[in-house]
Amino acid sequence: xxxxxxDADLKLALRERHAVRLSVIRQVKAAVLAxxxxxxxxxxxxxxxxxxxxxxxxxRRDALAEFERAHRNDLADKARAEIAELSRYLPEAMSPAELxxxxxxxxxxxxxxxxxxxxxxxxxxxxxxxxxVDGRTVSDMVRERLSQLATE
Numbered sequence: 141x142x143x144x145x146x147d148a149d150l151k152l153a154l155r156e157r158h159a160v161r162l163s164v165i166r167q168v169k170a171a172v173l174a175x176x177x178x179x180x181x182x183x184x185x186x187x188x189x190x191x192x193x194x195x196x197x198x199x200r201r202d203a204l205a206e207f208e209r210a211h212r213n214d215l216a217d218k219a220r221a222e223i224a225e226l227s228r229y230l231p232e233a234m235s236p237a238e239l240x241x242x243x244x245x246x247x248x249x250x251x252x253x254x255x256x257x258x259x260x261x262x263x264x265x266x267x268x269x270x271x272x273v274d275g276r277t278v279s280d281m282v283r284e285r286l287s288q289l290a291t292e
Contacts, residue, residue, distance in 0.1 A: 142186040142229060164225040168193060190230060190271045197226050234272040242268055243281050247289070254290040258282060
């Protein structure tokens with residue numbers, strides 16, 4: 141489904157001469173192909189393609205921070221535009237309140253009591269947030285909640 145969407149959007153971007161969209165889709169398709177060939181010629185499903193897109197977004201966010209630090213506004217604007225294009229292929233972002241409920245539920249389910257239980261809580265939360273929230277955001281929220289539990 142997502143693969144067909146990328147193909148259709150590629151054709152549309154070619155017709156409309158939308159340079160940023162065209163470039164981003166080509167990069168995603170190349171990254172998907174590289175991932176597939178890296179793992180014994182498997183064909184990625186929608187979740188696998190979304191994982192590749194999440195990785196591409198993360199790379200651009202890291203580059204964006206560097207561009208902003210170097211005062212390269214032209215490259216920062218390009219990175220922002222690419223992030224916006226890539227985000228179109230991911231599910232709707234999870235709200236902070238929704239993430240908070242998920243983290244609280246995972247803490248309760250795992251019986252976590254402090255920072256040493258971070259891994260157990262993350263193992264429960266990450267599969268449910270994949271593609272909808274950045275892993276760093278999830279980790280920060282889990283750490284914060286576990287530290288609050290430790291002080292209570």
